[in-house]
Amino acid sequence: MKNIILLIGVVVLMAFPLWLVQKTAPGPDGKEVEIFKGADDQAKEMISKVQPGYQPWFKPIMEPPSGEVETCLFAFQAALGAGFVGYWLGTARTRAKCENTTKKAA
């Protein structure tokens, strides 16, 4: 029960910004305002503001060819991690159950 409250807390923390931050109307240049951009990209833009002349001196060796492929790889990364955590929870639960039954039987 305690865990469920904690997990609800996480969902609320994720949903609240979605509700709080609303898209503002497009500026005078008619460009759509982007919201929920990656903080990493914003830092990149800030670098060009602080030091306009800076040129990155190394390019990524491989870039995902599209946003879709990138999403796929991120999902793969999350699935790998979540899969293992689930495997541990499953085996740990079963082990605890088995130990309980043997204790009762003895």
Place this chain on the structure above:
Amino acid sequence: MHIMEGFLPAKHAIGWGVASAPFVGYGLYTVKKRIEEKPEQRMLLGVATAFTLVLSALKMPSVTGSCSHPTGTGLGAILFGPAAMAPIGLVVLLFQALLLAHGGLTTLGANIFSMAIVGPFASFAIYRLARMVKLPFGGCIFLAAALGDLLTYVTTSVQLALAFPDPAGGFAASFAKFAGIFAVTQVPLAISEGLLTVVVFNALKRFNPAELQDMKVVSAQEVQV
């Protein structure tokens, strides 16, 4: 907290690489030794790695209107000690640098330093401190994981401010700008990471009480083995 490929001047990139290398080396040594002595802890090492993989793949929206991700390194730091997280962080950051063009090889050292060294060491120290002042178990875990997460992003801001000081205001002005992007965005995410880490530790306490006691995370009185 990913500094993009090529976005640190060469001198800084090399400097952070040199600073991170001994931690990764020592971390590998401690992990290897631990698994040789206590092979039964292999499963939990997997859980610590997996937790970092999941959390660093989740880009969550924040109140600042931008997205960032938690790090998940507090869990492993509390379980295995902070040094163990350096090689684990390296694996995750390398995966993202090579396949996702997220972070990079030239910025790997700096990114390891923030996510896999400063974060875990902070989490570990905060956990021990909170235990010393006898906060409840869940509170200790929450503070350690959340503040470790936040300090990772503060470190990234420091790294960028050092590399790109503001022409007028110098380091301080530049730090304020980068921290405005990273640290502020991170506050709700750090809270989320703290809550999720508490959930995992509740399960660990229930299912792996012997290991937790063996790792000196909890005392014998707190868990019934």
